[in-house]
Amino acid sequence: xxxxxxxxxxxxxxxxxxxxxxxxxxxxxxxxxxxxxxxxxxxxxxxxxxxxxxxxxxxxxxxxxxxxxxxxxxxxxxxxxxxxxxxxxxxxxxxxxxxxxxxxxxxxxxxxxxxxxxxxxxxxxxxxxxxxxxxxxxxxxxxxxxxxxxxxxxxxxxxxxxxxxx
Amino acid sequence: xxxxxxxxxxxxxxxxxxxxxxxxxxxxxxxxxxxxxxxxxxxxxxxxxxxxxxxxxxxxxxxxxxxxxxxxxxxxxxxxxxxxxxxxxxxxxxxxxxxxxxxxxxxxxxxxxxxxxxxxxxxxxxxxxxxxxxxxxxxxxxxxxxxxxxxxxxxxxxxxxxxxxxxxx
Numbered sequence: 001x002x003x004x005x006x007x008x009x010x011x012x013x014x015x016x017x018x019x020x021x022x023x024x025x026x027x028x029x030x031x032x033x034x035x036x037x038x039x040x041x042x043x044x045x046x047x048x049x050x051x052x053x054x055x056x057x058x059x060x061x062x063x064x065x066x067x068x069x070x071x072x073x074x075x076x077x078x079x080x081x082x083x084x085x086x087x088x089x090x091x092x093x094x095x096x097x098x099x100x101x102x103x104x105x106x107x108x109x110x111x112x113x114x115x116x117x118x119x120x121x122x123x124x125x126x127x128x129x130x131x132x133x134x135x136x137x138x139x140x141x142x143x144x145x146x147x148x149x150x151x152x153x154x155x156x157x158x159x160x161x162x163x164x165x166x
Numbered sequence: 167x168x169x170x171x172x173x174x175x176x177x178x179x180x181x182x183x184x185x186x187x188x189x190x191x192x193x194x195x196x197x198x199x200x201x202x203x204x205x206x207x208x209x210x211x212x213x214x215x216x217x218x219x220x221x222x223x224x225x226x227x228x229x230x231x232x233x234x235x236x237x238x239x240x241x242x243x244x245x246x247x248x249x250x251x252x253x254x255x256x257x258x259x260x261x262x263x264x265x266x267x268x269x270x271x272x273x274x275x276x277x278x279x280x281x282x283x284x285x286x287x288x289x290x291x292x293x294x295x296x297x298x299x300x301x302x303x304x305x306x307x308x309x310x311x312x313x314x315x316x317x318x319x320x321x322x323x324x325x326x327x328x329x330x331x332x333x334x335x
Contacts, residue, residue: 008305009302010302010304011302012301013300014299017251019251020295020298021171024171024221027198028197028291030172031197032288032295037196037197037198041287041288044192055185081183083259085280086281088281088282095259095280099261102261106262
């Protein structure tokens with residue numbers, strides 16, 4: 001690895017650039033430390049969970065559609081939306097499995113390869129099962145996410161090995 | 167930066183997903199901010215930055231046509247930018263290292279990983295308020311100092327010219 005030449009860097013300290021006024025900063029910190037604010041914010045997150053869950057289910061329908069043509073970018077886009085929303089929808093396992101799928105697709109696309117249909121299908125089935133299960137305890141999501149993560153590790157190792165052999 | 171008082175503080179939420187955008191706006195309102203602006207992508211976000219002069223920006227990473235990285239670069243580097251120093255919190259579900267590094271190198275101030283929790287959101291905002299970071303301007307970067315930790319055992323390679331004296335220390 002070649003070393004970079006040191007660059008001439010100018011440091012600009014807070015105060016030398018415009019920062020929040022001390023009155024505003026104090027007010028904001030007071031609000032951030034107020035237990036009532038934390039409760040109100042927690043209520044906001046809880047109140048949005050049902051709406052987000054509906055959105056996750058809609059994205060699951062969409063990802064199953066785009067998976068038919070095995071377009072990795074389109075599948076990634078939907079899986080990314082699912083992982084972004086699922087946690088706040090009370091669907092933690094769904095989010096974790098979607099994250100594993102995103103990791104796989106991202107690596108495959110960066111390697112210029114096509115994703116394996118079977119790997120994508122396994123993830124999508126697990127995502128749908130986790131999202132539709134009655135409650136978190138019956139989703140067995142952690143175990144499934146771990147298994148799929150190991151599968152993805154193996155698949156990505158295969159890609160790296162085949163690239164190295166060229 | 168505006169906001170002589172807490173009541174005057176303004177936040178801008180840049181997020182293409184309507185559900186997440188509403189959630190973030192509602193969280194800012196719960197925090198007590200009365201002026202919260204919303205944009206669906208980086209282009210609209212930059213326009214609102216110019217029109218409304220927010221004190222804090224929350225942005226997503228993946229958006230079209232202008233994503234959170236391009237938006238952040240525009241805020242930091244564009245001659246049209248009304249406040250290149252505005253704190254930017256990137257709220258993202260991306261965990262891929264290369265994407266996070268690209269966002270950091272665009273000049274993001276803080277990262278907030280999804281799912282959003284009250285504690286993590288408030289910690290990021292408190293960090294910005296209580297410990298504003300120096301900004302670095304060099305040929306290849308302008309934005310908050312990306313060095314957060316001082317490693318006394320670090321012996322190089324030195325990347326800044328004013329680092330070189332440290333190697334002899």
